[in-house]
Amino acid sequence: METAVLVILGGLTLGGMYALSAIGLSLIWGALGMLNMAHGALLAIGSYACFAIFTYLGISLIFAVPLAMIAGGIVGLAIYVVIVRHMFRHPSFETNIIIATIGLAIVSENLILRFFGAYPYKQPLSIQGGFRIGEIFVPYQNLIILACSSVLVAIVGVLLQNTRMGRAIRATAMNKDAALLMGVPIGRVYAQVMVFSGCLAAVSGIMLSTITTLSPTMGDSPMIKAFIIVAVAGLGNVYGAFYVAIGLGVLEAVFQYGIGVRFAFPALLLLVIVSLIWRPYGFFGSKTVVRN
């Protein structure tokens, strides 16, 4: 019983982190029809920014986390202004942007390596200890990650559902021409989505680094998982991405416990392949996604 609770708690923690990352990716795909291969780099940038702001600038963690999120947002905006905006109208955008963002991710990882070295720093945000419920030890860190990701996902949901900006983002994702005809400045919406996604990636990276260590390539594996989540949910479906992230997080934890850490991810991939053969457009996606 205790083991099952711990495995599920671990899975929910993983799922919460994946959800933030996957929602950012899903928003970008939905609005811009773009696979952002630099998303993993944004995770690393966010976590290193938090580390640097606290360690080198001596700013309290209460401010360091939001500042790191802002840094992620600024990098997201820079990606839009410097790269995406100029490529967007080209018919080969979908392919070109994959190559461009892979390049960007490599440059960014090397810049982090250049400035911080390869030492696996510990994120100062890690909170040790926990509490017991009966025989079950519940680490504070897991609960904080779970609470933060739940709150952030809820905020994203409210923003998308109930605000003028959120409706404009959803409208742009559903039909760009129709959004334009409602007076939505879609260039601004794209920029907002990139900022939004950068902020979410940064906070996801910070959370991840609290249970592992900092490294320039720390975002690569979560990014691949986020892509898997987005594909299984259905490209561009933000709410689906959240549910699938939580589900896959729990499944990964169960596999890790059942067949070992080494085989958990391959087993998860196998399951994903089968599910995509069964539902190629994802569990929450529509049958075709056309970029217009």
Added chain:
Amino acid sequence: MGEAFLKLDNIRCGYDGQDVIKGVSMDIARGSVLGLVGPNGHGKTTILRAISGLIKLRDGRISLGGETISGSSADRIVASGIAHTPQGDLVFPEMTINENLLMGAYLPRAHAHRKERLRYVHELFPRLKERSNQIASGLSGGERRMLGVGRSLMTDSEVLMMDEPSLGLAPLIIDQIYDVIRSLKSEGRTLIIVEENVSRLTDLADEIHLLDDGHVIWRGNGEELVSDDVLMRTYLGG
């Protein structure tokens, strides 16, 4: 017709390097109704798309109230006071009817009066009020058309362009849509209506333009058009 409010001056535009509109000029007076008719694929929809900025002009100029709007982005053209209900309605399929309508009031000018505008649209189309929380993808063709027109009305624009408002609808629904269009005319809105069914425009449009191969080949009123057997047989299948 009176002094031009919306003016198209020798415009050329099209798709993939081909001109679909090959030098069209139009003067549309404030508060008037212009009908665009002609065979399929000869540029009626393209003219509306050019006015609303969805496609760029290769040549010529479009102005609204003396201000040049051609070259502006579509969202700025909407902000200048032109609403476009496109063919196929382009509703947002995963939004509710109310969310779709609120998207029509996206611009600050309309957003400030969104509650009054929503009441107004609900009065015109009670069906939209009854189903306000229904997802748009589940609507019938007639309901989608009502939503498309209602959403344009939410923009509170002075000029309304409607592309084939009767296409594919049952006669009863068409009557309902045209009742609303008539009430918009009586409010003094400037309307441009693309229509296959000329008889719907004869008593409504102040002027009708017949398009063929990207040119306006005839201008006049509805009665003149329907009484011209040659034009009706050659271009309008009458």
